[in-house]
Amino acid sequence: MSDTILSVNARARPLVERLLAEADALQVTVRRDDRGVCIVDAGIEARGSIAAGLLIGEICMGGLGQVGLRAGAQHGWPTWIEVRSSQPVLACLGSQYAGWSLAATKEETGGKKFFSLGSGPARALAGKEALYQELGYRDRADCGVLVMEVDRPPPPVIIDKLLHDCALKPEGLTIILTPTTSPAGTTQIVARVLETALHKAHTLGFALHHVVDGVATAPLPSPTPDGVQAMGRTNDAILYGGQVHLSVRGDDAAALALARHLPSTTSSDHGRSFADIFKEAGYDFYKIDAGLFAPAEVWVSNLDSGHTWHGGAQNMALLRQLWLQEL
Numbered sequence: 001m002s003d004t005i006l007s008v009n010a011r012a013r014p015l016v017e018r019l020l021a022e023a024d025a026l027q028v029t030v031r032r033d034d035r036g037v038c039i040v041d042a043g044i045e046a047r048g049s050i051a052a053g054l055l056i057g058e059i060c061m062g063g064l065g066q067v068g069l070r071a072g073a074q075h076g077w078p079t080w081i082e083v084r085s086s087q088p089v090l091a092c093l094g095s096q097y098a099g100w101s102l103a104a105t106k107e108e109t110g111g112k113k114f115f116s117l118g119s120g121p122a123r124a125l126a127g128k129e130a131l132y133q134e135l136g137y138r139d140r141a142d143c144g145v146l147v148m149e150v151d152r153p154p155p156p157v158i159i160d161k162l163l164h165d166c167a168l169k170p171e172g173l174t175i176i177l178t179p180t181t182s183p184a185g186t187t188q189i190v191a192r193v194l195e196t197a198l199h200k201a202h203t204l205g206f207a208l209h210h211v212v213d214g215v216a217t218a219p220l221p222s223p224t225p226d227g228v229q230a231m232g233r234t235n236d237a238i239l240y241g242g243q244v245h246l247s248v249r250g251d252d253a254a255a256l257a258l259a260r261h262l263p264s265t266t267s268s269d270h271g272r273s274f275a276d277i278f279k280e281a282g283y284d285f286y287k288i289d290a291g292l293f294a295p296a297e298v299w300v301s302n303l304d305s306g307h308t309w310h311g312g313a314q315n316m317a318l319l320r321q322l323w324l325q326e327l
Contacts, residue, residue: 007139009144020038020174026055028043028052029041033159037159038173048185054067055067060119061091066082067191075241077219077319081217081220083191083214088211089211092199092214093198093202097123098119101115102114109155114158118148118162121145124137125141125168134208135208144172180230193237194216198214200291201246210249211247212249218238220237228283231278239274252305258300260311295312298311
């Protein structure tokens with residue numbers, strides 16, 4: 001990707017401007033801190049909305065993906081997220097992936113310690129993750145946007161770090177806050193269904209430059225005020241309801257292996273609610289089998305041979321059991 005001239009921050013900027021301009025309609029609030037950094041509340045004090053979550057999903061993908069809503073009770077669930085990108089590696093791993101660890105001690109914050117995994121285009125300005133060396137990509141722009149799945153605004157020490165590492169002036173930085181318990185938060189997390197496939201493909205050692213297109217769907221659950229359950233629902237939506245179709249190039253053996261090993265069904269932890277798995281792991285993500293974080297069902301099409309393979313399967317019965325109340 002070293003020859004790319006695409007700027008995920010520049011491409012995301014019109015979407016950010018739309019979010020700010022339509023804040024009232026999208027039920028988000030916008031403010032500037034003392035230095036001029038723009039902070040968007042999409043679900044902490046603000047109500048937020050599904051529509052805001054869809055737009056934030058496209059912002060996260062650096063303007064290189066489309067996120068939409070589909071209704072129709074497919075597989076017994078009424079509302080689905082659709083995601084597509086013709087630049088899936090850059091959109092999902094170079095921008096959307098929540099890979100920037102941002103932490104501050106209680107001494108640094110003057111109160112409670114803070115932690116968040118930053119996602120979105122500003123990651124590519126900082127380039128703090130080894131992933132960017134593998135991608136051969138680094139963005140340069142005078143504006144940047146970062147999304148945080150948090151229930152309180154970041155402290156000044158974190159904002160200082162963002163400005164420094166991204167080499168941005170305060171007026172050039174936008175931070176979007178999307179707690180998982182909110183409609184916007186739930187929506188933008190489920191919109192990561194394609195990204196989970198790209199991330200697992202990367203961990204499996206598949207040549208990322210051979211991935212040329214991606215389309216994905218996942219059911220959209222209702223948000224819940226319980227933080228662990230909210231996280232469980234968004235993960236379950238992808239692990240048990242997510243469907244991904246990747247178009248790749250290269251040899252058939254690699255494409256076949258990807259279809260066989262990519263789905264979440266290959267994990268030993270598969271088959272139970274993520275909330276239960278997380279509790280049993282002592283609320284430690286690193287004790288959960290990494291192979292679980294993937295869509296339930298995949299298709300892999302090799303454009304060089306014309307062959308397509310299918311792997312995994314949805315478990316909508318489990319999702320209905322977890323999400324539906326008896327009448």
